[in-house]
Amino acid sequence: MNIYPEFEVVRNDSRCIRCRVCERQCANEVHWYDEDGKVMLSDESKCVNCQRCVTLCPTRALKIVKSDCRLRENANYSDQTIKEIYRQAETGGVLLSSMGNPNPLPVYWDRILINASQVTNPPIDPLREPMETKVFLGKKPGTVTRRPDGSLDTALPPQLTLSMPVMFSAMSYGSISYNAHASLARAATELGICYNTGEGGLHEDFYKYGPNTIVQVASGRFGVHKDYLEAGAAIEIKMGQGAKPGIGGHLPGTKAVGDVSKTRMIPEGSDAISPAPHHDIYSIEDLRQLVYSLKEATQYRLPVIVKVAAVHNIAAIASGIARSGADIIAIDGFRGGTGAAPTRIRDNVGIPIELALAAVDRRLRDEGIRNNVSIVCGGSIRSASDVVKAIALGADACYIATAACLAMGCHLCRSCHTGKCNWGIATQRPDLVKRLNPDIGSQRLINLMNAWRHEIKELMGGMGINSIEALRGNRLMLRGVGLTEKELEILGISHAGE
Amino acid sequence: MSPKQMQSPPLEGQVRIPSGCAVSAMISRDGRRMNGERIIESMVPMHDRSNGLGGGFAAYGIYPEYRDFYALHIFFNDRRCQEECMTLLRENFEIVQDEHIKVRKMPQITDEPIIRRVFVSPMQSVLRHLQIDEKELVVRTVNRINAQLEGSYVFSCGKNMGAFKAVGFPEDVGRYYRLEEYDAYCWTAHGRYPTNTPGWWGGAHPFCMLDYSIVHNGEISSYDANRRFIEMYGYKCTLQTDTEVITYIADYLLRRQGLTLEETASVIAAPFWSTIESKPEEERRKYTYLRTVFPSLLVTGPFSIILGFEGGLMALNDRLKLRSMVVGEQDDMVYIASEEAAIRTMAPDIKTIWSPAGGEPVIVKVKEGAF
Ligand code: SF4
Ligand code: SF4
Numbered sequence: 001m002n003i004y005p006e007f008e009v010v011r012n013d014s015r016c017i018r019c020r021v022c023e024r025q026c027a028n029e030v031h032w033y034d035e036d037g038k039v040m041l042s043d044e045s046k047c048v049n050c051q052r053c054v055t056l057c058p059t060r061a062l063k064i065v066k067s068d069c070r071l072r073e074n075a076n077y078s079d080q081t082i083k084e085i086y087r088q089a090e091t092g093g094v095l096l097s098s099m100g101n102p103n104p105l106p107v108y109w110d111r112i113l114i115n116a117s118q119v120t121n122p123p124i125d126p127l128r129e130p131m132e133t134k135v136f137l138g139k140k141p142g143t144v145t146r147r148p149d150g151s152l153d154t155a156l157p158p159q160l161t162l163s164m165p166v167m168f169s170a171m172s173y174g175s176i177s178y179n180a181h182a183s184l185a186r187a188a189t190e191l192g193i194c195y196n197t198g199e200g201g202l203h204e205d206f207y208k209y210g211p212n213t214i215v216q217v218a219s220g221r222f223g224v225h226k227d228y229l230e231a232g233a234a235i236e237i238k239m240g241q242g243a244k245p246g247i248g249g250h251l252p253g254t255k256a257v258g259d260v261s262k263t264r265m266i267p268e269g270s271d272a273i274s275p276a277p278h279h280d281i282y283s284i285e286d287l288r289q290l291v292y293s294l295k296e297a298t299q300y301r302l303p304v305i306v307k308v309a310a311v312h313n314i315a316a317i318a319s320g321i322a323r324s325g326a327d328i329i330a331i332d333g334f335r336g337g338t339g340a341a342p343t344r345i346r347d348n349v350g351i352p353i354e355l356a357l358a359a360v361d362r363r364l365r366d367e368g369i370r371n372n373v374s375i376v377c378g379g380s381i382r383s384a385s386d387v388v389k390a391i392a393l394g395a396d397a398c399y400i401a402t403a404a405c406l407a408m409g410c411h412l413c414r415s416c417h418t419g420k421c422n423w424g425i426a427t428q429r430p431d432l433v434k435r436l437n438p439d440i441g442s443q444r445l446i447n448l449m450n451a452w453r454h455e456i457k458e459l460m461g462g463m464g465i466n467s468i469e470a471l472r473g474n475r476l477m478l479r480g481v482g483l484t485e486k487e488l489e490i491l492g493i494s495h496a497g498e
Numbered sequence: 499m500s501p502k503q504m505q506s507p508p509l510e511g512q513v514r515i516p517s518g519c520a521v522s523a524m525i526s527r528d529g530r531r532m533n534g535e536r537i538i539e540s541m542v543p544m545h546d547r548s549n550g551l552g553g554g555f556a557a558y559g560i561y562p563e564y565r566d567f568y569a570l571h572i573f574f575n576d577r578r579c580q581e582e583c584m585t586l587l588r589e590n591f592e593i594v595q596d597e598h599i600k601v602r603k604m605p606q607i608t609d610e611p612i613i614r615r616v617f618v619s620p621m622q623s624v625l626r627h628l629q630i631d632e633k634e635l636v637v638r639t640v641n642r643i644n645a646q647l648e649g650s651y652v653f654s655c656g657k658n659m660g661a662f663k664a665v666g667f668p669e670d671v672g673r674y675y676r677l678e679e680y681d682a683y684c685w686t687a688h689g690r691y692p693t694n695t696p697g698w699w700g701g702a703h704p705f706c707m708l709d710y711s712i713v714h715n716g717e718i719s720s721y722d723a724n725r726r727f728i729e730m731y732g733y734k735c736t737l738q739t740d741t742e743v744i745t746y747i748a749d750y751l752l753r754r755q756g757l758t759l760e761e762t763a764s765v766i767a768a769p770f771w772s773t774i775e776s777k778p779e780e781e782r783r784k785y786t787y788l789r790t791v792f793p794s795l796l797v798t799g800p801f802s803i804i805l806g807f808e809g810g811l812m813a814l815n816d817r818l819k820l821r822s823m824v825v826g827e828q829d830d831m832v833y834i835a836s837e838e839a840a841i842r843t844m845a846p847d848i849k850t851i852w853s854p855a856g857g858e859p860v861i862v863k864v865k866e867g868a869f
Contacts, residue, residue, distance in 0.1 A: 117719065117799075120717045121716070121717035121718075121719060121799050121800050121820075122800060122820055124818065129818060130770045130772060132770060132771055134771055135793075136790045136793070140790065140791050140792075140793075141791060143755065144755045144756060144757060144791070146756075151784075152761070152784055152787060152788075154783040154784060154786070154787040156787060156790055156791070159790060365726060365727075365729070365730050368730045368731070370727075370730060371730075394726075463719055464717075464719035464798065464799045464800075465719045465720060465798045465799070466798050466817075466818065467768075467796055467798055469723070469789075469793035469794060469796050470719065470720030470723050470724075470796050470797070470798040470799075471720075471723065472723055472793070472794065473722065473723050473726045473727070473794065474719075474720060474721070474722040474723035474726075475722050475726070476721060476722035477719075477722065
């Protein structure tokens with residue numbers, strides 16, 4: 001069945017100079033030049049609205065608009081729902097999507113407001129006074145010990161040191177390009193934070209960024225070997241991901257080419273589908289064994305992160321992880337991005353990170369084990385104010401990936417799974433990859449993080465707080481607007497005006 | 499909650515009430531005991547830093563004849579509360595003495611609760627049964643009374659020391675409690691300027707836990723981060739005041755973690771990372787360790803606090819020095835106050851007065867054996 005295209009390519013022919021940039025730039029082959037009529041034509045059925053042609057057209061002759069050709073309005077059966085049924089009736093397949101859940105579910109960050117000092121205590125000016133954003137992630141000892149001479153025994157469990165409480169979260173080499181990885185690694189190093197290899201292993205060129213790298217071990221164990229584990233500043237066991245809780249990673253064979261297949265240690269062109277569970281972890285005590293195997297393999301030098309998707313029972317799960325020997329828990333909310341996930345899972349499984357984070361922080365405190373682990377939260381942290389709210393709810397640091405992709409040029413067209421990212425990020429096609437210049441990509445990431453750091457400092461200063469640790473878990477600095485009693489109770493905050 | 503209560507403004511503890519304040523202290527390093535006259539006088543020039551909604555004092559060395567017993571100072575709303583509380587106490591402690599705290603009736607101080615002083619000694623059998631030491635039993639019992647028994651409030655529970663507090667201006671509170679009749683080697687005082695609070699005596703300062711007492715001026719911005727951390731360790735912040743949470747932090751770090759006063763100061767008012775970087779290796783490791791292990795006990799926002807304890811005191815400013823605090827020294831005496839005028843009232847011809855830097859603790863100890 002022929003479905004009318006979702007987008008329309010609108011070309012202002014009086015502006016078009018027939019330079020054919022759009023034709024060369026569109027990996028989806030939407031545009032072509034008609035020699036006979038000397039006009040540019042387009043097949044909009046292939047367009048994903050990535051805005052590449054729009055951005056690069058020198059005369060601004062192009063725009064992509066949402067097609068207004070719609071099926072008959074129906075509040076229950078939306079256009080999209082119906083078209084998905086048509087597609088499935090045609091192919092018999094599972095629908096695939098990428099990036100985070102785009103549906104209009106509540107974004108709690110937008111319903112939380114931040115406090116500022118007035119009269120009774122002074123705001124602090126970040127331009128004139130020191131304002132500290134440095135954090136240490138890892139287990140904190142429960143009791144202070146002293147050496148025989150009475151001085152403090154300053155030995156600590158391994159800590160991950162970050163200049164600010166934000167890290168680039170897992171995106172595998174394979175799902176994203178070499179140049180994207182290079183940009184992330186270089187930016188993380190320059191910023192004094194970390195990026196995360198994701199489950200695709202670590203390209204040999206990037207070992208030199210080890211001190212700012214988190215190496216991931218996922219259920220497929222792709223690219224995992226001793227040197228890899230030893231290369232990073234921390235090891236992350238990926239139990240789940242917010243975009244697709246309950247299933248493993250998925251790299252389409254079209255992206256498993258060249259160095260990607262080598263780094264993953266899989267044959268070229270084969271789909272890299274990670275199993276849903278780790279087949280050596282069917283229970284919490286098995287997790288403990290893997291945590292300790294990894295620690296053993298790296299002489300207890302590195303903190304181990306356990307990453308889980310935010311699901312219904314997240315507080316109890318986190319409590320189990322906190323007792324498993326893990327140093328850091330990473331919680332990924334249901335709005336987290338992905339390079340490829342079944343649409344139904346992405347859009348319907350998991351819970352919002354705000355609620356998950358609040359519940360986990362509270363549970364760990366109620367059980368007196370909050371110091372056993374640090375909490376990192378991800379799954380749609382979009383701005384510096386989201387970071388501040390997350391820290392005040394109880395996170396030690398945040399993971400960002402979609403925002404990092406946006407900084408590198410992503411236009412959130414949500415078609416990463418096709419492997420034809422026109423921005424050189426979620427692709428392995430050499431002609432596309434080279435569109436992302438790592439010099440520029442890393443600089444833009446650095447700019448973004450520096451901007452956020454300034455904003456975080458300003459927000460902190462306004463609250464009269466001059467160090468990020470005094471913000472962590474400081475829920476009194478937050479108020480909700482338009483939230484129910486239950487939501488406020490879970491978030492552990494008061495309503496505005498209270 | 500009765501309808502009447504619902505209409506009246508919430509009590510301290512039901513809401514968090516910011517306040518400004520005045521603090522003052524005097525201590526003899528020789529352990530000489532002095533009556534409360536001068537400390538009361540020191541609060542007079544700082545009258546405008548309080549608003550009559552709370553004043554109080556802590557005195558060390560006042561009960562030498564009962565030095566081995568915990569002196570509980572307790573407010574009761576009525577006889578029924580007193581009965582209930584004493585029953586609980588009797589289950590855990592021998593009651594050595596149970597008496598009225600003598601007061602001077604005056605028009606400035608009204609709505610007084612029943613104010614009792616009870617000297618107690620923990621029962622060995624209870625300690626053995628719970629497998630805790632006696633200090634822990636005192637802490638737990640006091641926390642239980644204050645959190646769970648309505649109408650009873652223990653506001654002082656150390657040995658050979660005591661707090662005296664009320665709703666009123668501090669100089670009136672001092673005279674009300676007849677502090678000129680007590681002799682202490684160390685006095686601290688507090689006048690409160692809460693922005694909004696009904697008169698509740700328990701909400702006045704100092705705040706005490708065992709022999710630790712805190713008077714504090716400021717409004718800390720780290721409050722909830724501190725509170726939520728310390729509550730993991732069995733403390734319950736029922737008053738929602740800065741002073742309360744700082745007292746628990748001091749108790750946790752000094753008594754339970756065994757940190758020194760200097761170490762405690764560098765947790766509460768931790769040096770900036772930039773300062774730490776510039777220190778020699780050994781110190782750098784120490785400060786880094788303390789900040790890494792106790793990040794949630796860093797106190798930010800303006801504060802000047804005076805922590806009293808058996809045998810000494812420590813004064814500390816926030817690391818940006820957002821609140822005033824001056825120190826004076828003369829012979830064996832050390833004076834500390836929010837304003838120099840207060841020190842000059844206590845010691846008119848004093849020569850040495852200085853303003854300690856933010857985050858730099860001033861620690862004064864009485865000579866060993868002199869208290
Ligand atoms: S897919 Fe992108 S580049 Fe191609 S036509 Fe659509 S917006 Fe332009
Ligand atoms: S990474 Fe590329 S393909 Fe994926 S959403 Fe962004 S622009 Fe589209």
